[in-house]
Amino acid sequence: MTKVILIVGLILFLLYYISKKLSASFTATNSPAIIVKNGYQKIDTSKVVIADTSQKVMKNVGIGAILLIIMLALIIKIKILLFLFPISIYMIGYLFLFKNHLKKTSSQVIWYNKQTEDVIIESMTKDPYHFNLLRDVKAVQQIESIQNTKGLLFGYFRIKTQKEIIEIPYLVFQNNPSNHLFFDSLQKNFKIDIQKKIFPII
Template sequence: MSKILLIAILLGVLIYFISRRLMMSNKSTAVQRSTKQGFVLIESSVPILQRIIKNTIYTVAIGAILFVITIVLAMKVKIILFALPISLYLMSQFFLLNNQLKYAKDQRIWFNPNTNDVQVEWLSGNRMGFNLLRDVQHVRAVRSVQKNRQVLFGYYELTVQQQPIYIPFIIEDNQVNAGFFRTLKENYPVDPKSSLFPII
């Protein structure tokens, strides 16, 4: 029993430090905006990111609690082990969150609503420019199999000049970006795909 209690305490401490780190990272690593005449930066917003982080941490906490309960009860009732994969899935939402946040911060997407020109910049220094109406060859939406506390992880994969461009769903939640995504969906069929772990 003491080992189970130790696991529960360690999981609780881990969740606390993960949530604290994500919150601090969200505040301290905001994208530095440079001005591009006529272009809008396609990005998420601080309130949206805070909501997503909070809801995901809540989901991970539920998974951790379910994991501990499953381990404790499985000592007496083996059939309860069916809940183990569910708890691990819920806890894995942290890795999906981290993947989405990292990709959203590692690239900048600029959109000109008048000309439909798009400029993509990566922290690596690479850049790409294309026209949203003419140059996109294929659009695919890879999404998680279900929402957890109103959070649906996934991403759009745009094939441009034979190269993929990935846009996390957390960026679409920002209403400022509605014109970009509306133009994309109105002009291209979106090939849907479900995945248990839609990691970019």
Template structure:
């Protein structure tokens, strides 16, 4: 039992150290002000949001890891502990989900013109795509986790146009009030289909 406690403590310490490093790297400087170019506002996330989310993710992963160690160590004696396995996997899966959403966030740049409702999507791998938020959108979906775990809620908006599907992670949505005009326009002009998933992978 002593070894289990030591291993669990070591895992928690390592995850705490990593989360602090991540937080420091993203909050070393203040988040930039709202960026506007040629009438278009940049719709993005902030370093503070990424740092805060990464810390919450690492906490959940740490708890999941400790539960897994305890379960594996005591499974022979207490088989009832098997119920901890899906909980452990679910909590550790947040790390993969965070990386998935962060990659999507950084792989595209969204520009929004409040006056004309025009949107421009700049991608690292595809050509720039333009559409109008009021006239070109056919459907809007909001996909999010089945529950909020210790203040951590992953999700994304899926905007369907005639030609493309645009997906915007909650990492961007949570950057209020900077992006408030964009998402308020989306919500006020369309009936949003809310869907719940265990892992809302983009």
């Protein structure tokens, strides 16, 4: 039992340290002002949103890891603790989900013209893609986690155009009020199909 306590304590210390390092790196400066270029606003996330999300992720991962250790330590004596296994794996999985959404966020840049409703998607792997929000969009889906766990909700918007499918993580959506004009237009002009998934991986 002493070993379990020591392992749990070590995990908590490591998660606390990582959380503080992330917080310090992302919140050293305030969120940047709205960036506008040639009439197009940059639709992006902010360091504050990423820092807040990363801290929530680490808390959930910590709880999941502790539940897993407790279960493994006591499983021989109390087999009923098996129900903790899927819960712990689910919470630990948030770390991989966060990495997936962060990668998607950093791999593309979105520019939006509120006057013309034109959108430009700049990707690291493809040529820039231009489309009009009102004329070229066929459908909009909103895919998100089945539940909000301790203030943490992962999800993304999937915009189906004539030629491409654009996916925008909640990390960008949560950067309000900077991006509200773009998402307000999206929600105002389309009937959004909401879907629930255990892990909304992009």
